[in-house]
Amino acid sequence: MKVLLVDDNRLMLEGLQNLLEAHNIEVVGMAADGLDSVGLVRELKPDVILMDIRMPRCNGLEATRLIKAEMPDAVIVMLTTSTEDDDLFEAVKSGACGYLLKSMDTDQLVAALDQARQGTPPFSPGLAAKLLEEFARIGSPKGPISSQSAVTSGEHASRGVLKPRQIEVLKLLAEGLSYKEVGARLFLSPRTIKYHVEEIMNRLHLENRAQVLAFAGRMGLTGNKPSE
Numbered sequence: 001m002k003v004l005l006v007d008d009n010r011l012m013l014e015g016l017q018n019l020l021e022a023h024n025i026e027v028v029g030m031a032a033d034g035l036d037s038v039g040l041v042r043e044l045k046p047d048v049i050l051m052d053i054r055m056p057r058c059n060g061l062e063a064t065r066l067i068k069a070e071m072p073d074a075v076i077v078m079l080t081t082s083t084e085d086d087d088l089f090e091a092v093k094s095g096a097c098g099y100l101l102k103s104m105d106t107d108q109l110v111a112a113l114d115q116a117r118q119g120t121p122p123f124s125p126g127l128a129a130k131l132l133e134e135f136a137r138i139g140s141p142k143g144p145i146s147s148q149s150a151v152t153s154g155e156h157a158s159r160g161v162l163k164p165r166q167i168e169v170l171k172l173l174a175e176g177l178s179y180k181e182v183g184a185r186l187f188l189s190p191r192t193i194k195y196h197v198e199e200i201m202n203r204l205h206l207e208n209r210a211q212v213l214a215f216a217g218r219m220g221l222t223g224n225k226p227s228e
Contacts, residue, residue, distance in 0.1 A: 034063025
């Protein structure tokens with residue numbers, strides 16, 4: 001895995017580099033602000049970008065928007081001390097696929113990077129639940145899903161647009177399980193779970209996993225297991 005680190009704290013950058021390389025993760029570059037990160041992403045094409053939020057010249061939210069506008073397939077995960085809801089929601093709306101807190105331990109960070117590379121958005125404990133609640137209330141990051149469209153989607157699902165297996169996957173994702181955990185529960189591979197999620201998005205005309213979670217919330221599919 002090739003990772004680009006973006007943080008204005010030099011000690012944090014060096015500490016992360018040492019930590020990740022000790023776990024056989026290649027740090028291909030480091031940037032001290034958002035503007036520098038754009039050129040490095042273009043040049044180095046990392047598998048995952050770990051992006052801080054609070055930085056001079058260009059903060060992580062602005063950098064994320066710039067990178068995603070030019071390179072929409074870039075995988076950006078915020079790594080920050082901020083627990084502010086506004087930062088969390090704005091990061092996802094800007095195109096970040098995950099949001100991690102710097103207080104997490106090494107094993108959690110390494111696992112989260114692996115999740116991101118495999119297409120499963122990683123979030124520190126409790127943050128996915130906040131996203132689900134917010135998106136169920138106001139819609140998705142890329143445009144609100146109206147109440148009427150949610151009802152229509154629910155009616156379509158009940159008439160068989162979603163297959164039984166896809167509904168099972170949707171329910172487990174709504175409980176906060178990762179693709180790997182859903183696969184283990186259903187005796188399927190994470191790759192198969194990802195395929196089912198893509199099929200769910202196609203069938204319900206959704207654009208991303210956040211919209212899938214929002215749909216699940218509106219349809220009352222959320223369980224009692226806290227999201228991670």
